[in-house]
Amino acid sequence: MALASFTFFALAIIAVASAVGVLIARSPIYSALSLILNLLCVAGLYLTMNASFIGVIQILVYAGAIMVLVLFVIMLLNLDALPSPRDIGWGPVAGFLFGVVVLMQLLYVILVGFDISLEPATPVMTAETGSAETLGIMLFTEYALHLQVAAILLLAATIGAVMLAQRSFE
Known part of the structure; x- marks a missing residue:
């Protein structure tokens, strides 16, 4: 111990x-x-x-x-x-x-x-x-809605990042 x-x-x-x-x-x-x-x-x-x-x-x-x-x-x-730490306002x-x-x-x-x-x-x-099994069961039963909302937010952020990057290269 x-x-x-x-x-x-x-x-x-x-x-x-x-x-x-x-x-x-x-x-x-x-x-x-x-x-x-x-x-x-x-x-x-x-x-x-x-x-x-x-x-x-x-x-x-x-x-x-x-x-x-x-x-x-x-x-x-x-x-x-x-910048050096001397330039930082304390x-x-x-x-x-x-x-x-x-x-x-x-x-x-x-x-x-x-x-x-x-x-x-x-x-x-x-x-x-x-354990991974317990975590998976909890994610897909008790926290299924939270997981789906997070997935949709990440998808929207990815699409936005791709659109912004595409716009800057044009």
């Missing part, structure tokens, strides 16, 4: 560090590579919580396919380095941090006010709900 906890916290620390790397990298390529590391760490976190299907999908879809597309876009746009950064603190306090008040407990999932619960 100690190895699983150590692995979880090590992956969590690496995920947070790579997320900070996404924010502070001066080159968009380095930022994208930090994002890939972050997505791989999140997949590792899923695997340590016995959600193997979600972890593998995280690696295949996000760290694989989506990041390849992001890197293609970055290379096609030929972006230069981002007022919005301080406002963002203040907003995060207020949001954390608000969430704490909601959790305590509604007596919501955050209990960790047991391995039996994750084995029952984290």
